[in-house]
């Protein structure tokens with residue numbers, strides 16, 4: 001092959017690689033939009049079954065929760081499109097960087113956040129695959145939203161800490177608040193509304209452990225992703241994925 005032909009061939013291979021990445025990214029965006037749509041429909045069903053008028057505050061919170069989920073996924077795709085190779089293949093997603101952005105965005109956009117401060121800390125090097133990043137992001141978004149809604153019923157400004165660290169090849173992600181904690185008769189592994197059910201379902205998808213520690217100084221939820229790289233992400237709503 002002469003030089004000109006080889007260069008043409010290299011360019012074609014590069015273009016094919018970039019086309020593959022583009023179509024994979026589009027596929028992922030479509031899946032995530034379907035996920036959010038499914039979640040929103042479940043929320044609509046739940047509100048319908050409650051069979052009572054919503055207060056203005058409740059309606060506002062419900063819509064803001066949907067907006068927060070859309071923003072979470074949008075932020076994730078922005079990060080993926082900035083990442084070398086679109087976060088596909090080797091590199092993955094820097095979860096710490098993503099969670100830092102997510103905390104800032106939730107603090108600034110969710111009106112019921114009030115003066116609550118959301119901080120983020122990570123040990124660095126918390127990389128996840130793109131298919132793991134979405135469930136983790138939605139879990140954190142859900143837990144932070146819950147903390148904003150319930151940790152301080154009196155309305156005082158609280159503190160929420162989000163952290164991630166790598167441990168022995170696995171990852172630990174924690175959301176902690178300094179509020180009232182869960183009531184004693186509440187079992188977070190089986191009780192709760194749509195939010196806790198979705199959190200449990202997403203953790204199951206990830207093959208991750210979920211631990212709740214509730215006490216006088218608030219609630220900590222810890223998600224541990226094992227070192228086992230082959231943890232597959234199974235569809236939350238199989239008929240939609």
Ligand SMILES: Nc1ncnc2c1ncn2[C@@H]1O[C@H](COP(=O)(O)OP(=O)(O)OP(=O)(O)O)[C@@H](O)[C@H]1O
Nearest residue numbers: 146147150151177181182192193194195196197219
């Ligand atoms: N950080 C928290 N502090 C205190 N109580 C909490 C906290 N998080 C959740 N809870 C309690 O757990 C319950 C279940 O939460 P869950 O997210 O499942 O439902 P929800 O937020 O009420 O509704 P949604 O289905 O829209 O999420 C809440 O109604 C609340 O009483």
Ligand SMILES: [Mg+2]
Nearest residue numbers: 142146195196
């Ligand atoms: Mg909730």
